[in-house]
Amino acid sequence: MSSNYRNPSLRLCTQYSLLMEMSSLQLHLSLAPSPFKPKYLSHFLCPTLRFRSIPVASLSKNAISISQSHENGFVQNGAPEEFSDSLPEGLLRELMPTHVAVIMDGNRRWARMRGLPIGSGYEAGARTLRRLVELCCKWGIKVLTVFAFSSNNWFRPKVETDFLMGLFERGLRDELENFIKAGIRISVIGDSTKLPKPVQILITDAMEVTKNNSRLHLIVAVNYSGQNDIVQACQSIALKVKDGVVKPEDINEFLIERELETNCTDFPCPDLLIRTSGELRISNFLLWQLAFTELYFTHSHWPDFGDDEFLEALRSFQQRQRRYGGRDS
């Protein structure tokens, strides 16, 4: 019952199909030796139709990044984006995660350790996030989801939550220009109705203005709870049942996944989840979507999570053996 975009054999098959395309052989998706029939093609756009327009010269270097990035500027302007020389040593292009999720934990502890006010911790964290977004763009990661504010964080002192909301508003306003220039699409998931009105308006504008960007999809989880995400998906399905669009016996995992807030992207399930500051738990973040995600925990606090730590996380990810319950170990 796993969805196809998690299935590595189907991804490998698109690489295979690409190479066959280059030697002008007829190819069908049904040749793919995947245990699953590719029922949900809308979630995994048919590569045969997409890649005919791509110049052959770019295929040899970027075969795998193409199969993962069918949403980017390729089809629109026909020019390939340059990824091949920007990966640091020790990382393989074909093993890069498509979707990385981050729990940015430890800002307050970082500030306390240095005798700084809590606000400085959050500001340092914002700078680290900016750097991570740059790295993801540079290294060809397609989706980055960050856990900015949990539903449980409202229990923090009001001074702190007000500061966080202000930081979020300022950050969004100041960075919007850069996002547009860099081709970053921004989405916000979570219950934004509880956020201050100016922030809500800013979010709606930012999402609208950047909706056609495709270099990197930055998903910010604000006032988000994994359980509430699943419940709101069930509520949408319940409404569809009431309206007769869906029969109760047709409710399946695919239907629920399509209603989750991560349906704004074609890759809702992270390949890698990073949590900083040494805490070993998920804390109600992306519960459904983390079914087969590789988890990486580091002791560094979030403001200290720099290029080296991210590289280490990616190296660790590339060494993992992902079996999805199936293949021999």
Added chain:
Amino acid sequence: MENKIESYARSSVGSLVNHMRRLLFRVLSTGPIPNHIAFILDGNRRYAKKQNLGEGMGHRAGFVTLMSLMKYCYELGVKYVTVYAFSIDNFKRRPEEVQSLMDLMLEKIEGLLKEESIVNQYGVRVYFVGNLKLLNAPVRDAAEKVMKATANNNKSILLICVAYTSTDEITHAAQEAIDEKWGEIQESSKASIAQNGEISQEKHEGNRTIKVADIERHIYMGVAPDPDILVRTSGETRLSNFLLWQTSTCLLYSPKALWPEIGLRHLVWAVLNFQRVHPYLEKRRKQV
């Protein structure tokens, strides 16, 4: 003569080890003890390869380890133990492997009914959690027999997840919750029509929406509280579609040892880490 001395020495050492273990558990019990520990039994096939055992022998060794870990947990005072025995995704494996796992499960499930099994020793109530319709009839019947036979035990609980994935569990709970809501709406609409000849929409609006509690009422694992510790062996750090809904604030522990190599020291280390984070998590839980 020598055999007698040997067996005497063995039993003395055995009882000394038992005493030491009970002493260790008494020391650990001065701090909070987890109420529920969940295990992902990963690494059996790699263990078999490493030890040059035959096909399927890794899982047999894993079963022996499971029995000792369960014993330690119940002695320590952990009330609920959950194990991820067989995932729906595991049906993707080679048919021979799946069949041999099913045969092993049948053998061990029937073994649980015997007098001397751990279930009777520790008064364990057994639940089989998952989409049992996907199992073959003999395994399903044996599972149901064990559930009925242990229904009156209440000292400890063992939850065996077979033909289980968390996404399937949540989907099933959602289906039932929606069916229930749909039934309620239809009934209350009928009642309203009978009373005043028209349906009052606003009154029923609040009851129409599905809530967290509705899902939790129908979830397979609803018979147990959320786990306090999730242990996944063999060094893999992922959930593999296990207890996604329930492990939101659970401590995740992934020792590098393969499942058949897991021992008391890993359990003790997991409990010590649990005791370290417990005060913070309790505070958070009380806030919510």
